[in-house]
Every structure is written in C-alpha cells, then in structure tokens.
Amino acid sequence: MSLRLSTVILPYRRWHEGSREAWQRAEQLGFHTAYTYDHLSWRVPFRDGPWFGAVPTLTAAAGVTERMRLGTLVTSPNFRHPVTLAKELISLDDMSGGRITLGIGAGGTGFDATALGQEPWTPRERANRLAEFVPLLDRLLTEDSVSFEGDFYSAHEARNIPGCVQRPRLPFAVAATGPRGLRLAARHGQAWVTTGDPKLYENGTSEQSIQAIRGQVEKLADACAEIGRDVAAMDKILLTGFTPDRDRPLESLDAFVDFAGRHRELGFTEIVIHWPIPDTYFAADEKVFEQIAMEASAQLG
Template sequence: MRLSTVILPVHRWSEGQKIWQQAEDLGFHTAYTYDHLTWRTFRDGPWFGALPTLTAAASVTGRIRLGTLVTSPNFRHPVPLAKELMALDDISGGRFTLGIGAGGDGFDATALGQEPWTPRERADRFAEFVPLLDRLLTEEAVSHEGTHYSAREARAVPGCVQRPRLPFAVAAAGPRGMRLAARHGQAWVTTGDPKIARTGTPEQSRTAIGAQIRRLEEICAETGRDAAGLDRILLTGFTPDGGTPMESLDAFVDFAGAHFALGIDEIVIHSPIPDSEFAAEQAVYEKIAVDALAQLR
C-alpha cells in the first residue's frame, strides 16, 4: 500500500517549492503533477509547465519520487520529450516516473492549432507514441518512420539513471491502452470508469474498477506478462465519491481500504487548492498523509 499526492502547477515557485517540500516531509511516496497546458476550471488562471516544475521540485527534495500524471501525445513529440525526461531523471537522481496517457479532448487537444483527434485517432497515436518513447529511452540511437511520429538517428546518451529506463505508469481504461500497459508499463493508472463518473454510485464505481483490474490481469496473461509485477495506481477525485474521501481521516481510510482490497497498490490524492474542485481542509490532508496507512495496516 502506497499513498501519493498530486500538486497542480498553479503556484509561483516562491510558494510552490514549499508545497513540494512539505509533500516529502509528510511522507508521501510520490508527488505527481498534471502535464497539461492548462486544465478545465483552471484555464483562466496561473498554470506552469510540468517538466520545469518537476525539475525545480527535484532540486529542493531528496527522497520523494516525482512524476507526471499524465503526459500525453496531445502536445508532445517522443523525440524531444525523451531528452527532457532523461535530463529530469538525472537531475532527480533516478526518482522520476512518467505517467503517460492517450490524452483527452480538452484545451490541450487544440492548443497547437489542430482539430481535436477522435478517440480512435488518440488511441492510434498513443499506440505508436509509447513504444517509440520506450525505444528512445533505452537505445543509444533510434530511427523510426511511423504513421504519426518519426525519428532519425535520435540519440539518448548517456541514458536514464534508472535502468533500463525510467518507469512508465500507463493510464488506460480500455483494452488497447491496457495492452500498452502490459507491454511497456511498470504501473497502470485508473481514475475509475469515466462512463459512471457523474451518474454512478460509489459501489458501482468499485465494481467497475474491480472489473478493470480483472481485465488488466487477463490482458497480462494474454501477453505473457506477470500481472503481479504491474503496479495499479488510482488517481482520486474522478469517481462518484467526489471529494467525500477527503472530508475526514476516517472517510479516507474507508475509501482507501475498499480500493486496496480490490487490488489497487497506490492511491493518489490532490494537494488542496482552495475555491476549486480540489478544495479540502489542509489539516485533513496532512492527517491522511501521516496516519492513514498506519490505520490501514
């Protein structure tokens, strides 16, 4: 059982660095951030770049793992991304995890001037993006002529600190994405079943997550992957429970215990942001960080 946090990149660094340092002091396993150009209700407010923010976080912490949750092809190309990730892995001393997903249809999908991709187009790009990024982070020189992405003698020297490369946490709700997680991931990420995020009940959500885990295990078996070696991460805030688990330590312990029992290995909660969908009492957040796992054990 692991407990991690997400710190959205909405703070100027003079304030933000304290939040990242506090996450380490509170004992979180990993501190992630969203890799978006902006996001939903935060679109008209401050929003800083994920990779520079994580680089700065690496320089003011020494133990906590760091990561994106998640990076996507919406505005990233595997070749320059691989260079930036290799550098970030080096600067952090091998503490970086790449959360990676197919992307959505929000602001990121059109910010570069393109028309939004259909779900099938996003899946097609993701299916090419992940294997190419895997190669770029493990091979010294990569050439690739693909449908969506190309590389010509792209170099990755000296490579990642973590070997054979930094870990991938692949976000996926459907079978195509789960196959990518089984083939290339060290972890799989879920936010629950998006079909019932607004209309379902907590019980229906847990049933759906359990079904996702069983499907992931079936796909691992089909691909020859040992499912026990693939961590399962739940990013909270998007199930029908809403913000309820953050109302008290007891509420979170009940929520987390039910999901750990399903087979989830790591639960990720949002660092509170007042007057937003991630508003929560700072004292409750800190108490969860310090005491929740001990109660669950």
Template sequence: MRLSTVILPIHRWSEGQKIWRRAEDLGFHAAYTYDHLSWRSFRDAPWFGAVPTLTAAAAATERIRLGTLVTSPNFRHPVTLAKELVSVDDVSGGRLTVGIGAGGTGFDATAMGQEAWSPRERADRFGEFLPLLDKLLRQDATTETGTYYSAVEARNIPGCVQTPRVPFYVAATGPRGLKLAAEYGQGWVTYGDPRGPADVPVEQAPSVVKSQIEKLTAACEATGRDVATLEKVLLQGSTAEKPLASLDAFVDWAGTYRELGVTELVIHWPVPDSIFANDLAVFERIATEGLAQLG
C-alpha cells in the same frame, strides 16, 4: 499500499517549492503533477509547465519520487519528450516516474492548431508514441519511421539514471491501452469510471475499478505477463467519492481499494475555491496516519 499526491502546477515557484518540500516531509511516496497546457476550471488561472516544475521540484527535494500524471501525445513528441525525461531523471537522481496515456479532449488537445482527434486516432497515435518513447529512452541512438511519429538518429546519451529506463505508469481503460500497459508499463493508472462523478453512484465506483483490473489481468495473461508485476494506481478526484472529508472516510476508501488490488493511491493536494478544495489539516493527517490505520 503506497500513498502519493498530485500537486497542480498553479503556484509561482516561490510558493510552490514549499508545497513540494512539505509533501516530502509528510512522507508521501511520490508527488505528481498534471502535464497539461491548461486544465478545466483552471483554464484562465495560473498554470505552469510540468517538466520545468518537476525539474525544480527535483532540486528542492531529496527522497520523494516525482512524476507526470499523465503525459500524452496531445502536445508532446517522443523525441523531445525523451530528452526532457532523461534530463529530469538525472536532476532527480533517478526519482522520476512517467505517467502516460493517450490523452483526451481537454482544452489543450487542440492548442497547437490540430483538429480534435477521434478516440480511434488517439489510440492509434498512442500505439506508436509509447513504443517509440520506450526505444528512445533505452538506446543511445534511435531511427524509426512511423505514420505519426518518427526519429532520425535521435541521440539520448547518457540515458536514464534508472535502468533500463524511467518507469512508465500507463493510464488506460480500453483494450488497446491495457495491452500497452501490459507490454510496456511498470504500473497502470486509472481514475475510475471515465463517465464522471455525475453518472456513477458512489456505491458503484469500486466495482468499476474491479472490472478494469480484471481486464488488465486478462491483457497481462495474453502477453504472458504476471499482473502482480504492475503497480495498480488509483487517482482520486474524478468520482463522487469523498475520501478526503475525514480520516475515517479515507481509511474506509483506501481499505476498499486495497482489497481490490490497488497498490498506490494518489490524492490531490488541496486547492481552495476549486473542485479540489479540502481541509489541509485533515489532508495532512491522512498523509501521516491514513495508511497506518488500515492495519
């Protein structure tokens, strides 16, 4: 099992770079950031772009993997996104992972003036978005016409440092998204029950993830793929569980999900006076000692 972190893009780089370097020093497998234009309680607070942040983080670090968690079609187009991902993969020396999903109804879902998409339309768009992005990152030139997204002689030379392209970690819980994860993903991402912490008792949270992994397994079997070839990534912070309250709490939580088949845990870097407020000293101890105590 691996342990990674999410660093929100809320810091001016004079301070933010210190956090990304510290994440590397603590031994995290990867450091991700949200790809949003704004987000929930941070809507009226500082919030910087994901791609520039990852580019700067790539230049400030040497070993840690970097990525989005997650990118979506809400304000992205496959052609321009592919160019940016190739660039970050190059700057990082092949350390980029692309967390990607269909998107939701957050504050930035209509920031470009579009009407809010229904769940079905989000799924339809993502079903076109991901295959086209896959082609753009694998080919020097791509031409394709779709209902929502098209590319005309779109060039991506020299391509990704990682071959055949940067890995996709596909966030999905529904049947269409899970099928895409099975077909295109090197990993699969969940944050647990999409209903939110108020609707799911703590004791029921693991059973939700267990059910999701069973559905992922079925989706893989339907496409002739071994589910063991996908990383199973759990993003902490959207359930009523409190794994960052203490080292013991983390070890219990991590052990539960390891038994269910989760291979990577992602915990939020503490942000004071927010829903991600946690003791930094406890967090750093979890980073350095937590997985070792699983045995």
C-alpha cells in the same frame, strides 16, 4: 504489496509564491510520489489563471527534495513528441537522481488538444497515436541511437546518451481503460493508472464505481495473461477525485482509510490524492489532508 500514498500538486502557483513550499511539505509529510498534471492549461477555474509547465516544475521540485519520487500524471501525445520528450525525461531523471515516473495516457479533447492549431483527434486516432508513441519512447529511453518511421512519429538517429539513471529506463505508469490501452500498459507499463469509470462520475454510486474498477482490473489481468505477465507484480494506481464518491475520501481520516482499503482489496498499490486548493474542485481541509498523509499508511498496513 503494501499500499502507498501519493499526491498531485497542480502547477498553478508561481514557484516562489507557494509552489516550492508545497513540494517540500509533500516530502516532509511522507508521500511516496508527488505528481503534477502535464497540460498547457486546464479546466475552469484554472483556464484563465497561471499555469506552469510540468517538466520545469518537476526539475525545480527535484532540486528542493531528496527522497520523494516525482512524476507526471499524465503526459499525453496531445502536444508532445517522443524524441523531444525523451531528452527532457533523461535530463530530469539525471537531475533528480533517478526519482522520476512518467505517467502517460492518450489524452482527451480539452484545451491541449487544439493548442497547436490542429483539430481534436478522434478517440481512435488518440489510441493509434498512443500505440505508436509509447513503444517509440521506450526505445528512445533505452537505446543510444534510434531511427524510426511511423504513421505519426519519426526519429532519425536520435541520440540519448547516457540514458536514464534508472535502468533500463524510468518507469511508465500507463493510464488506460480500453482494450488497446490496457494491452499497451501490460506490455510497456511498470504501473497502470485509472481514475475510475467516467460514465459514473455524475450519477453513479460508490458500489457501482467499485464494480466498474474491478472490471478494469480484470481486463488488465487478461491483457497481462496474453503476454505471460503476472498482473499481481504490476503496480496499480488510483488517481482520486473522479469517482462518484470523490469528496468523501478527504472528509476524515476514517473515511479515507475506508475508501483506500476498499480499493486495496481490488489490488491497488498506490492511491493518489490532490493537494487541497481552496475555492476549487479540489478544496479540502488542509489539517485533515495532512493527518491522512501522516497516519493513513500505518492504519492500512
């Protein structure tokens, strides 16, 4: 598979004060997909500033773009319910003409985890909830009427007619690194997402990161083999910015091509880079960013 290049546009600006232009520019630059985070708020410095909802943002983006795919990276059960999410996704897929990908994961212990007044879930409970959430959402997006009683989620004659424009449903990109999550990705995901090994974020090396991600890919292959699925046919997405060499890929075109090429050798089919945000963790030279967007794919083949 060829290596695709995508971006993440964080929803921190008002639509008519720069956000609209970013989504349009992303399409002009030729990105395969433009994603956004699906959070109620995010970490400093965004915590006390503007932050807009993912679904309305993607709906607006669908109206000002034509070809580029759109999606979340990622949605989690922290504040979502499968029944209401399915209705929003079917509507969004329709409005975009079938250009939506749902990135989905177990979520974490950040601000979203307590925004509805609940205590933060343990890692085990997050995994348990995701294991029920994803199969139910799969059914809701492919069946006209669904009834279900689970440990965490229920649906009573939930109707989703006419279903997704994309058939049998819009694609899932499942973010996972643990064994249960990888099995879920193998069974329900059209793609798998990783940010690398978080344990290496502070003090790891680039080579250690490569080895850790190689191990994740091997475990994904094992999970696919268990159900008779060919892992080579599954898209593999790397969301950059969270590996030990997080700053290097956007330093120059050559640095990015080297970084992306090393991960393509591991089997990745899509690399996602963050849209530059000055004076933040995601600061980068916008000229280099645009050069990467326009020229890297040709060099990577």
